[in-house]
Amino acid sequence: MYLGIDIGGTNLKAGLVDESGTLLRTRKEPLGRVSDPEELAARLAGMARAAAAEDLAQVQSVGMGVPGAVEGGTIVYTCNIPMKNIPMERMFRSHLDLPVHLGNDADCAALGEYHCGAGKGCRSLVAITLGTGIGGGMVFDGKIYEGLGMAGEVGHMVVEPGGVPCPCGRRGCWEQYASASGLRRMTWEAMEAHPESLLWTITGGKWERLNGGTAFKAARRGDEAARAVCGTYIRYLAQGITNLVNLLHPEVLAIGGGISNEREESLLRPVREIVDRECYASHGGRKTRVVKALLGNDAGVIGAAFLGRSR
Amino acid sequence: MYLGIDIGGTNLKAGLVDESGTLLRTRKEPLGRVSDPEELAARLAGMARAAAAEDLAQVQSVGMGVPGAVEGGTIVYTCNIPMKNIPMERMFRSHLDLPVHLGNDADCAALGEYHCGAGKGCRSLVAITLGTGIGGGMVFDGKIYEGLGMAGEVGHMVVEPGGVPCPCGRRGCWEQYASASGLRRMTWEAMEAHPESLLWTITGGKWERLNGGTAFKAARRGDEAARAVCGTYIRYLAQGITNLVNLLHPEVLAIGGGISNEREESLLRPVREIVDRECYASHGGRKTRVVKALLGNDAGVIGAAFLGRSR
Numbered sequence: 001m002y003l004g005i006d007i008g009g010t011n012l013k014a015g016l017v018d019e020s021g022t023l024l025r026t027r028k029e030p031l032g033r034v035s036d037p038e039e040l041a042a043r044l045a046g047m048a049r050a051a052a053a054e055d056l057a058q059v060q061s062v063g064m065g066v067p068g069a070v071e072g073g074t075i076v077y078t079c080n081i082p083m084k085n086i087p088m089e090r091m092f093r094s095h096l097d098l099p100v101h102l103g104n105d106a107d108c109a110a111l112g113e114y115h116c117g118a119g120k121g122c123r124s125l126v127a128i129t130l131g132t133g134i135g136g137g138m139v140f141d142g143k144i145y146e147g148l149g150m151a152g153e154v155g156h157m158v159v160e161p162g163g164v165p166c167p168c169g170r171r172g173c174w175e176q177y178a179s180a181s182g183l184r185r186m187t188w189e190a191m192e193a194h195p196e197s198l199l200w201t202i203t204g205g206k207w208e209r210l211n212g213g214t215a216f217k218a219a220r221r222g223d224e225a226a227r228a229v230c231g232t233y234i235r236y237l238a239q240g241i242t243n244l245v246n247l248l249h250p251e252v253l254a255i256g257g258g259i260s261n262e263r264e265e266s267l268l269r270p271v272r273e274i275v276d277r278e279c280y281a282s283h284g285g286r287k288t289r290v291v292k293a294l295l296g297n298d299a300g301v302i303g304a305a306f307l308g309r310s311r
Numbered sequence: 312m313y314l315g316i317d318i319g320g321t322n323l324k325a326g327l328v329d330e331s332g333t334l335l336r337t338r339k340e341p342l343g344r345v346s347d348p349e350e351l352a353a354r355l356a357g358m359a360r361a362a363a364a365e366d367l368a369q370v371q372s373v374g375m376g377v378p379g380a381v382e383g384g385t386i387v388y389t390c391n392i393p394m395k396n397i398p399m400e401r402m403f404r405s406h407l408d409l410p411v412h413l414g415n416d417a418d419c420a421a422l423g424e425y426h427c428g429a430g431k432g433c434r435s436l437v438a439i440t441l442g443t444g445i446g447g448g449m450v451f452d453g454k455i456y457e458g459l460g461m462a463g464e465v466g467h468m469v470v471e472p473g474g475v476p477c478p479c480g481r482r483g484c485w486e487q488y489a490s491a492s493g494l495r496r497m498t499w500e501a502m503e504a505h506p507e508s509l510l511w512t513i514t515g516g517k518w519e520r521l522n523g524g525t526a527f528k529a530a531r532r533g534d535e536a537a538r539a540v541c542g543t544y545i546r547y548l549a550q551g552i553t554n555l556v557n558l559l560h561p562e563v564l565a566i567g568g569g570i571s572n573e574r575e576e577s578l579l580r581p582v583r584e585i586v587d588r589e590c591y592a593s594h595g596g597r598k599t600r601v602v603k604a605l606l607g608n609d610a611g612v613i614g615a616a617f618l619g620r621s622r
Contacts, residue, residue, distance in 0.1 A: 069596055077595055124458050136558070140456060147435050147560030148597040156591050157554040160472060170553070170589050242481070243468040247447070247558065249458030278481050280467050284388055285380055286459040 001055055003048045003062040003098070004305030006105065007031075007081070014047035015298070016055060017305035021116030023298055027051045037075075037086045045095030061099040061308030064088065065108035065300045069149055073102060076149075101307035105300055106152055107144045109256065109293075110137025111310060112303030117294040118254035126250045127293060128154055128241075130212075130257035134175040138248065142310055155179065159239050177236035180212035180259050186229050187215045194225035212259045216266050234267065238274035245279045245288045256293030268292060312366055314359045314373040314409070315616030317416065318342075318392070325358035326609070327366060328616035332427030334609055338362045348386075348397045356406030372410040372619030375399065376419035376611045380460055384413060387460075412618035416611055417463055418455045420567065420604075421448025422621060423614030428605040429565040437561045438604060439465055439552075441523075441568035445486040449559065453621055466490065470550050488547035491523035491570050497540050498526045505536035523570045527577050545578065549585035556590045556599045567604030579603060 001024075006013040008031065015026040027047040034040050044064070052059050066088075068078030073089025089100040103111070110127035119125035119139070129135040136154030138145040145151055155175030156168050163172025164185075176182050187210055191199045198218045203209040215233070218226030241253060259267065272290050281287050295302060312335075317324040319342065326337040338358040345351050355375070363370050377399075379389030384400025400411040414422070421438035430436035430450070440446040447465030449456040456462055466486030467479050474483025475496075487493050498521055502510045509529045514520040526544070529537030552564060570578065583601050592598050606613060 140451070140458075145451060145456075145559075148562055148592070148599065149560065150592050150596045151558065151560040153557040153560075153591040156557045157468075158470065158550055161470065161550060168591055169593070239469055239472060243554075244558075246464040246467045247462065247555075248456075249460065249462035249464075251459055280464040280479055281459070281461050282480070285461045288459065 001052075001058045001060065002305035002308055003052055003059050004108075004301040004303070005044055005048060005062065005064045006108070006300035006304055007044075007064065007066050007078075008105070008300070009067055012044065012047060013301050014044065014051040015301040015305065016051045016053075016059070017302055021112070021302055021306070023302060024055070025051050025053060026301065031081070034081050034083075037083055037088070038091055041088060041091035042095050045092055048096055059098060061101060062092070062096070063101045063103060063108070063304035063307030064092070065103055065105040065304040067105045070102040070104060071149060073100060075102065099308060103144065103304060103307045104137070104146070104152070106135035107137040107146060108303035108307065109135070109295075109299040110139050110152075110254075110303065111144055111306050112295050112299035112301075113254045113256070113293050114139040114142070115306050116302060117299060118291045119252040122251040124248070124250040125252045125254060126244055126248055127254040127256060127299075128244075129293070130179055130237075130255065130259045132179060132181050134179045134240075138250070144310065154240070154244060157240065157243060159236060159243075174236070174240040178233065178240055180257060182236075183212050183215060183229070183233050183259065184210055186232060187226070190215070190225045190229045197225040198223035199226055213262065216262050220266070230266070234270050235274070238271045238278070241271065241290060242275050242278045245275060245281070245290075249281060250288055253288050253290045254293040255290070256296070256299065260292050312363075312369045312371065313616035313619055314363055314370050315419075315612040315614070316355055316359060316373065316375040317419070317611035317615055318355075318375065318377050318389075319416070319611070320378055320390075323355065323358060324612050325355065325362040326612040326616065327362045327364075327370070328613055332423070332613055332617070334613060335366070336362050336364060337612065342392070345392050345394070348394055348399070349402055352399060352402035353406050356403055359407055370409060372412060373403070373407070374412045374414060374419070374615035374618030375403075376414055376416040376615040378416045381413040381415060382460060384411060386413065410619060414455065414615060414618045415448070415457070415463070417446035418448040418457060419614035419618065420446070420606075420610040421450050421463075421565075421614065422455055422617050423606050423610035423612075424565045424567070424604050425450040425453070426617050427613060428610060429602045430563040433562040435559070435561040436563045436565060437555055437559055438565040438567060438610075439555075440604070441490055441548075441566065441570045443490060443492050445490045445551075449561070455621065465551070465555060468551065468554060470547060470554075485547070485551040489544065489551055491568060493547075494523050494526060494540070494544050494570065495521055497543060498537070501526070501536045501540045508536035509534035510537055524573065527573050531577070541577070545581050546585070549582045549589070552582065552601060553586050553589045556586060556592070556601075560592060561599055564599050564601045565604040566601070567607070567610065571603050
């Protein structure tokens with residue numbers, strides 16, 4: 001058995017996972033304010049111990065998914081939590097002495113989908129998560145591919161030169177157009193341009209009530225402005241996915257994140273149509289399966305648990 | 312020792328390569344018209360035998376780089392030569408009975424650079440070749456990564472949505488802007504817009520005398536129109552390379568093809584400046600080395616020879 005820990009931007013989660021990837025027991029708590037890494041390590045060890053409970057003796061290793069960069073047993077940095085060069089493995093083991101494996105959270109999610117989700121049985125998988133940004137993870141022949149450590153920054157491929165500025169420093173990054181936040185921004189712009197749109201009724205004109213599903217909802221009710229937004233969003237999403245398919249030609253490309261729960265006919269089907277038509281393999285050769293990620297919010301913790309198995 | 316064969320669009324080349332990747336002996340002839348695959352197999356076997364000469368008994372395997380897609384011992388199709396589903400391994404072995412490994416030519420070039428060129432000693436390499444199109448090959452931990460078989464179509468990532476139509480079916484593909492042909496087209500367009508440009512003098516106004524080096528040459532002599540073309544070219548080249556670095560974060564990204572022979576300060580240095588500034592790893596983490604490919608036209612035959620070693 002393996003323990004998986006998912007350090008999210010909002011929640012901490014620990015889970016006990018068996019050989020088949022089944023999540024047997026979980027512990028979850030809000031991240032809250034993290035000022036002291038030693039304290040975080042102690043909390044994580046406590047949660048892991050609680051998730052393992054009476055099975056602790058059977059646990060072979062602990063995997064930890066971190067929203068940032070890791071190297072060996074060290075968290076190099078994280079995006080949301082102020083941590084830089086934290087020797088997390090050592091800190092954690094002072095509380096719970098088991099082999100510890102650190103990984104990037106998007107990589108862990110991809111590993112989870114590879115072993116027991118949308119990629120089960122495949123040899124190469126690319127998993128993308130449409131959220132605030134676009135996370136990406138790649139698993140080839142059972143191993144996370146990370147290059148020099150930061151591979152998979154799929155959200156930061158430019159799809160619109162000179163386009164919307166991105167905090168990363170470039171302009172026109174994919175995640176400015178095809179993430180949930182990108183869709184939200186485009187929906188808001190459509191509202192500003194179309195005072196007659198149903199989007200106003202649905203949101204009450206409030207930015208806080210606008211989310212990744214709003215445009216799809218209004219489009220289903222026939223709103224023209226919303227339809228146009230969805231069309232634009234799908235084009236951008238498909239443009240980036242086709243790029244990934246042409247570069248990596250994986251057996252499976254899994255799409256996760258809240259937006260991936262949109263109805264098949266509204267999102268996945270039109271995206272697939274564009275990718276199938278535009279990808280290089282359309283000229284012959286096997287086609288990448290573009291599918292919905294299956295593990296939802298559990299992908300991270302399951303994948304983290306599998307870190308020990310794949311290294 | 313290993314035999315490598317490079318089936319190019321213009322020439323056929325066979326070479327004998329030792330364990331260290333040194334090319335000991337080569338045979339080269341023009342491709343000519345290929346109507347019969349059996350005849351091509353016989354020619355290739357003859358060239359291989361000639362390259363091996365008295366060392367034939369020491370040859371462990373034959374690798375073959377093909378401009379197209381392969382699967383096992385079969386050439387699925389090639390772009391320039393009319394071949395579809397050709398059982399090349401069987402055909403070749405009926406003339407020279409050695410283990411045969413087929414690979415894509417861009418993959419072979421990457422493998423050559425990985426083992427004994429720009430990537431010597433590294434763990435992950437992406438090699439791109441700026442020619443008629445942009446070829447791409449990836450080698451991770453000594454193995455060619457090919458996904459479902461057609462990975463590495465880096466030239467067909469869209470960098471300019473709605474841009475120049477590409478024969479692949481998409482619009483705005485990277486190779487329409489950053490290949491040698493793309494540069495040639497942009498140079499010609501600059502000539503049409505600038506009758507006063509030095510480009511007219513250098514080329515005598517003839518399309519045939521225009522090549523990937525023309526704009527760089529005129530720019531060095533101070534021609535404004537040519538400078539603008541070079542600037543645009545470098546921006547597009549760097550945009551795609553930064554995308555690749557963000558996605559794959561390889562230890563080495565090697566640039567090959569005729570254009571890569573431009574002076575360091577005209578091409579590689581400005582490209583590197585943009586990539587270093589724009590890549591995600593600029594925020595921390597190790598940086599990809601963006602370098603010139605070192606093996607030139609030999610990369611394909613050396614890499615093909617190494618196919619047997621890496622499988």
